[in-house]
Amino acid sequence: MRAAILEGVKQMAVRERKRPEPKPDEVVIRVKSCGICGTDQHIYHGHPGSAEVTPPIVLGHELSGVVVDAGKQVTHLKPGDRVSVDPNIYCGHCRYCRSDRAHLCQNLEAVGVTRDGGMAEYCAVPAQNCYVLPDELSFDEGALVEPLGCVWHGLSRLTLSPSYRVLIIGGGFIGQLFLQLVHHAQVASVAVVEPVAEKHALLKRLGAHHVFRPSDRADMEAWKDGADVVIECVGKKETMEWAVSAAAKGGQVLLFGVAAPDTLISLSPYAVFSKELTIKGSFINPYTHDEAIALIRQKAVEVEPLISHRFALEELPAVMEKYPDLHVSKGIIRL
Known part of the structure; x- marks a missing residue:
């Protein structure tokens, strides 16, 4: 099979590799669609993802495909099933897993991060991490269930009210997902700050x-x-600092953008005190795949119209190298 292998920092090559065999509790899927996440770019440049990354590794944690082989312990999936993959694998026995906070697992593993992922023709994944796709969902939509699940978790960290004014900083793919969910929450108003003027019409159509x-x-x-x-x-210093300054008294601030690990921001403790601010983070997507599939199926959230670029597997080494210059809002690899 062909696979795009990250062999080191900023070193990726498409090579032939043996097709994986499923362990007893795994399935092998023929990957049909794989999203390129900002986290993939972080990993490409030598930063950690949701966990530490050790090359050589096949990236790609936003993936969908067709089951082609199943391990002997797998009873709920069969060859031919169309599935979307939740990449996160929890240990089940650490203090976080045992206190309903599995996404903070001390032993977190993830498809496309700590083990080979979807930037290949075939991928072996735990069967319990697969969700059958409704017939009406495309493989591209199936791949984008994962980022929508992350956004859904982020939104669950906030309290919204019909009287609230909401500001979204960044109108890229993630901001567009947040915008649709906030719009459906029927807040008083929602504004988006986005430097690229070409995105403004779409943002207004989505509810801004x-x-x-x-x-x-x-x-x-x-x-x-x-x-x-x-x-x-x-996830930049200046946008995170402005997020805090933009919050009203009693405001809530969600820092969802992923900053580089060494990024530090200036914060006035007095502003947090005097405005009684709540500042929160949001990490991955704890068991939100079902909700994300339902949101797409019910057309509460559009994801396919947000895809700006589609690439072939062979293009990936060049694409990952020059990604910031391509002005990609959301990129998908078609296999």
């Missing part, structure tokens, strides 16, 4: 009442201390 650029100083000033909820989807 107002879209502006960081260079629009009047808007930036108007939102200082103005948002009941701020959702930061960029």
Whole structure:
């Protein structure tokens, strides 16, 4: 089989590799679609993903495909089943797993992070991590169940009210998912700050009442201390600091964008105290696959129209090298 193998920092090559065999509790899927996540770019540049990464490794934790082989202990899946994969594998015995916080597992493993993932023609995954796709969902939609599940978990960390003003910082793929969920929550208003003007029309179609650029100083000033909820989807020092300053008294700030591990931000403890702010993080997608599939199936969230680029497996080494220059909102690998 062909696989895009990360062999070291910024070193990826497409090579022939032996097709995996399933362990007793695993299935092998023929990968049909695999999303390229910002985390894949972090890993490509030598940073950790949801866990530490040891090359050589096949990346790709957003994947869907068709079951072609099943281990002898697998009874609920069979060859031919169309599935989406939840990549996260929990140990089940650490203090976090045993206190209903499995996503914080001390021994976390993940498909496409600690073990080979979906940037290959075939991938072996635990059967319990597979979710059968409804017939009406495409393989591209199946691959994007995972990031939607992460966003759904992030939203669950917040309290929304019909009277609230919500500000989303970053109108890329993740911001577009958050926007749709917030729009369906029927808040008083939702604004998105996004520097790329070409994205503004789509953001308005998805439910934004107002879209502006960081260079629009009047808007930036108007939102200082103005948002009941701020959702930061960029992961840069300046956007995270602005997220805190944009929060109103009693506001909630969700730092969802993944920053580099060495990023530090300046924070006024007095502002947190005097405005009684709640600042939260959000990590992966603890058992949210069913909800994410339902959201797509019910057309509460659109994901396919958000795909900006589709690539072939052979293109991946060049694509990963020049990814920031391609202006990808969401990239999908078609296999």
